[in-house]
Amino acid sequence: MPGSTRPGVRELQEALRSRRLRVDELLRSALQAIAGSDASEPPLGAFLSVAGEDLLTQAANLDRALDDGDEVGPLAGIPVAVKDNICTASLPTSCGSRILEDYVAPYEATVVRRLKAAGALIVGKTNLDEFAMGSSTENSGFGPTRNPLDLERVPGGSSGGSAAALAAGLVPLALGSDTGGSVRQPASFCGVVGLKPTYGRVSRYGLVAFASSLDQIGPLARNVEDVAMLLSVIAGVDRFDSTSADLPVPAYHDALGECPEGLVVGVPREYFPDDLDPGVAAACRGALERLERLGAEVREISLPHTGYAVPAYYLVANAEASSNLARYDGVRYGMRAPGAESTIAVYRGTRGAGFGREVKRRIVLGTYGLSAGYYDAYYGTGQRVRSLIARDFERAFAGGVDVIFTPTAPTVAFRLGERIDDPVAMYLSDVFTVTANLARLPAVSIPVGRVEGLPVGGQLLARQFDEVTLLSAAHALERAVGDAAGSEEG
Amino acid sequence: MAEPAASPHETIIGLEIHVQLKTCSKMFCGCRVEFGAPPNTHVCPVCLGLPGALPVVNRQAIELAVRAALALNCQLHRSSIFARKNYFYPDLPKGYQISQYDRPLATDGRLDFPEAKGGGMGRVRIRRLHVEEDSGKSLHDRFAAKTAVDLNRAGVPLVEIVSEPDIRSPADARAFLGRLKRALEYLEVSDCNMEEGSLRVDANVSVRPVGSSEFMTKTEVKNMNSFSQLEKALAYEAARHLNLLRSGDQVEHETMLWDPVRGEARPMRGKEEVHDYRYFPEPDLPRLEIPDETVDRLGGCLPEMPWQKEQRLVDDYGLPRYDAELLSSSRVLADLFEAVARSAPDPKEASNWVMGEVLAAANDLGLPVERLDVDPEGLAEVIGLVAEGRLSHGLGRQVFRRMIETGKSAERVMEEEELRLAGGAELEAWVREAVDGNPAEVERYRGGEEKLLAFFIGQVMRKSQGKADPAQARQALIEYLGRS
């Protein structure tokens, strides 16, 4: 696996602390690699903006502190890429949309403040589907991101830029956002690890809202330990986000050990349909065997409402999106349609020209679903089915299951353009991931094998706020799969 | 809809009232609330509606809303839900207003008010009371062919109070609103200043034949910015409805804009669509819960309404209606009166002193009454000393003023500043000076102009700088003038 030979965060930290590696060197090589990734033809397109001089000053300060043996933050000197829908005060935040082209937020997201306080270096902002609406990063207003493992294929989405940057070895850590699978599905397509924390685990303050009741910022990295480390830094209650949970934050990376004793893994039959890609199915069955060999009990379960998850998800998400995106009106910030002579023309022109096709679809569907006479049939029904889906999971966990294992996506990375004109086919890329958002559960995707050289992701889900069990199980599975891959190759 | 041409009709009025809550900071962010600040100076990511910003509820705004709900005898819902009301307007930064919809903070209240005619009491039922955020301000005349937007007001906390259509005349609408305003001011929920927009009223109006229980088509009237304009606008609109009905025409369901300058209401134009606010629960805010502690604290200390207090001051203290009304116009004044009356010899004297000397001192020093730090027992002591004749009224006033200024007791002020009634030799000396220094007046007095006695008393008071007791001075003057 291309990722696994590259140094993890712990090795980088050791090298920096022992001064075998300087922050300045690490940063310059990251910036160089990013520049290189877009200089080739076709460009990777993972980044929308990249940090400049002031970051080199930060690096120099960190080097001085490390030279002096001063106390530094847990991510001191580690380059981190941030998805471009998370607000940064020194880099633009475009959300991949023309309507926010050149918009630089005058404040910073809580996660960005926490990263900076931990000493991390924000090297750039990564590409995404416009306002995180998509599953391939082709919906970006500034050109697509490509999958570094096969440049003719998509990296998944919407956090495709972050996943691609990791897979291409440009950065060791990245942040994405996950509303219906936008961290996990690109992690799966790019062969990296991506976590969607429990809703409320990580502050959303400064995450540009797509669907507020589903959105959650999540860490991506090349291994579970790094994901855990990044989660430890960004998690925790925030007085600026009323939906963040006031619960203690464990040191997740310290909690990773052996496979949790007596682990019961539920395997929902609805996630292994007959038409599942056989390569994906085989890789997932292989992973389950390894879990069994580690002493876990694998138990088939049923989550009966799974088949309705995608419609329920879109009914809820589109409605919230239509309201969240009303603020882009050309009055206070962002783009304004030139030549408008009336207020109504400013609104209509700006929004008509500024939003891309997928965003318009969702605004239309969401507005329709909330409008008089349709609310109950659409948004209301979506929320009701959502609660049934959540209840399915509650029953499974109450029945003694500790984690649930599924494929992350029904296929490996598809080709650019393959689904762009078929929105329903695109939506079905998220069939296995939307449920965690609907039920507010933590879920992680880790590489479990390959099909014709392309990575397959396996997804683990756990109880709300039980990221410790989730990451411990993922860590054990990761090592088992890695050992197997090693012995097969060797 | 054939109406008998001149059958008696009645006017049906319901009010929708927006009241700005008296908080330091906005409803969902920490921006300062200040009327008249330079435009767009009290703004932040939240109230600018910047991408990614999120609302956080202001505790004080909720407590003020709870207080208002309890005062209006509402059923308070311990768990309520914020909702988004979606519409586009330049001064609505997020494209939605955070409000409440199907689960508001309070419902089913009532407020009684003195009817404009006949001296009876009317009752208006309150349908609902909910919390929401204000919009900013759009100025259409600041620049030619432009709208200028100021977001200082965006996010200021409001309660919206919706009445049932229980009001039957424009004058009653005014009377009801007056009572509501008095209650909310008294509870310190709001400044209720219509000119500054901290109290805003829209009205629904219809007319129907007396005796009918059917509701006719109503219109909504907006843009009344004073009590008298409210009354005029409602009278205008009711008359318009009646004319339409009498001439066999239909009232159209529409929104009317009151023009105070022309004294007429015009239908609002430029509405390209019917409103569809697409309410749904605000996903950025969990449910609003009012803890027991809050209800106990606010419900327990909910003061009596000003009109209740007014009546009690009349009944318990025997005060004239005028005194009772003035004292009960503010909690501070009424509380001070009651504290003074507790130890003063006579409630009416206490009332005179609070309405007279206390307000005069506040006015002279340019301070609100609560910041004067009046010691009620000290003031009662001064009143007692005056009543006993140990201080003149003027001297009492001086002592009280010095007490406020120095924070010292009446005793110490009198001691240190020698503010005591003088008698004996001192008084005799002032009397002698007053008489001997004015031979012409002495002549006239002795010639029968006895009213000149007041002149001599005045002279003595001036020479004594208030330390002489006017009654004693009078006695001494009569004696002295009669002597030679």
Add this chain to the structure above:
Amino acid sequence: MTIKRTDVEKVAALARLELDQAELDALTGDCGSILEFFEAIRDVDVEGATPAGALEHPAPVRDDQAEHDRLERPVAEMAPDWREGYFVLPRLPALDAESVDDDGEA
């Protein structure tokens, strides 16, 4: 339930989206097939199911203090049109709704 071209037009007006004829056609088609796909949800028996949404914890409240999140750049810098301290935008009384100083609703 399917969506007609006039529905899309109406909704686009409500959402302040300017669409040309080709876009309107395309969106009508897209939205129609998406809604058709959503129709599967009608098979679910939602009788008795409460809408999801409530979080475990109630809304936290903050003290009424005038201290806000600092703006790192002046508001004027991000405004498309800014004059004398105001956000400014064009207005055509014939097209733009008459305003009332109430809730801001016109």
